[in-house]
Amino acid sequence: MPELPEVETVRVGLERHVVGRTVADVQVLHPRVVRRDLAGPAGFAAAMAGRTVKRAERRGKYLWLALDDDEALLAHLGMSGQLLVGDPDRPLSPHVRARFTFTDGGPDLRFTDQRTFGHMCFVPDGAELPGPIAHIAPDPFEPSFDPAALARRLRQRHTGVKRALLDQSLISGVGNIYADEALWRAGLHWARPTETLNGPEVSRLLAAVREVLGEALTAGGTSFDSLYVDVNGESGYFDRSLAVYGREGLPCPKCGAPVRRDPFMNRSAYSCPQCQPRPRRAHW
Numbered sequence: 354m355p356e357l358p359e360v361e362t363v364r365v366g367l368e369r370h371v372v373g374r375t376v377a378d379v380q381v382l383h384p385r386v387v388r389r390d391l392a393g394p395a396g397f398a399a400a401m402a403g404r405t406v407k408r409a410e411r412r413g414k415y416l417w418l419a420l421d422d423d424e425a426l427l428a429h430l431g432m433s434g435q436l437l438v439g440d441p442d443r444p445l446s447p448h449v450r451a452r453f454t455f456t457d458g459g460p461d462l463r464f465t466d467q468r469t470f471g472h473m474c475f476v477p478d479g480a481e482l483p484g485p486i487a488h489i490a491p492d493p494f495e496p497s498f499d500p501a502a503l504a505r506r507l508r509q510r511h512t513g514v515k516r517a518l519l520d521q522s523l524i525s526g527v528g529n530i531y532a533d534e535a536l537w538r539a540g541l542h543w544a545r546p547t548e549t550l551n552g553p554e555v556s557r558l559l560a561a562v563r564e565v566l567g568e569a570l571t572a573g574g575t576s577f578d579s580l581y582v583d584v585n586g587e588s589g590y591f592d593r594s595l596a597v598y599g600r601e602g603l604p605c606p607k608c609g610a611p612v613r614r615d616p617f618m619n620r621s622a623y624s625c626p627q628c629q630p631r632p633r634r635a636h637w
């Protein structure tokens with residue numbers, strides 16, 4: 354599933370290949386891709402025709418294209434969505450759900466999605482921040498991200514720190530993998546009560562989150578130079594760089610203790626029993 358680094362890779366590709374161009378025509382090839390657009394496939398296509406793309410933006414795992422009259426094209430890639438830019442004459446694969454052509458006759462943009470969990474919609478007055486995602490907190494790379502506010506809100510919550518990291522209304526873009534890796538780097542147990550975190554601990558955690566996401570972003574940069582806007586599979590980068598996630602029983606890279614796996618919200622939390630001591634009071 355595409356996470357923040359993969360979605361950011363797509364955003365950079367869109368910035369390079371789509372910004373500044375004007376949409377000529379939109380074909381919706383599967384109605385499900387615009388299921389959240391109240392105007393339906395024909396209304397969506399009509400709204401998009403003639404729009405010029407001003408910017409490519411992202412918040413968490415959502416992407417949007419800011420359009421010329423303060424509108425936005427909002428997209429979520431779901432489980433398997435891809436936004437691909439290429440020769441407009443190439444064959445149409447069966448998984449293409451929507452196709453955008455441009456007035457310059459150059460490369461087209463295709464939303465392909467095998468599992469059709471992804472979606473797009475046209476949002477009037479949404480260029481700055483589309484209404485449907487206004488409740489999602491900024492991610493740590495956005496200029497509007499406020500570390501002091503996050504620290505304050507963390508200490509007000511009575512929850513475990515991993516739950517807090519996954520709460521998209523507090524901080525966006527951190528998934529299960531990044532949460533475990535960042536907590537390990539910061540030396541904090543995942544069930545540590547947020548109200549007991551002191552200032553230096555919050556700073557250390559935030560630095561670790563940025564570091565993990567930043568490294569993943571760098572790894573996502575490999576496909577930038579071809580005319581291909583893609584999401585990268587998870588395996589390439591994470592296989593090499595994971596310290597604890599998915600590594601139950603293997604030695605902690607810092608201290609050698611076997612990595613521990615605990616059940617967590619129907620999934621798992623991985624941690625080092627030595628580097629991330631279990632708190633006396635814990636929010637499981």
Ligand SMILES: [Zn+2]
Nearest residue numbers: 605608625628
């Ligand atoms: Zn360790």
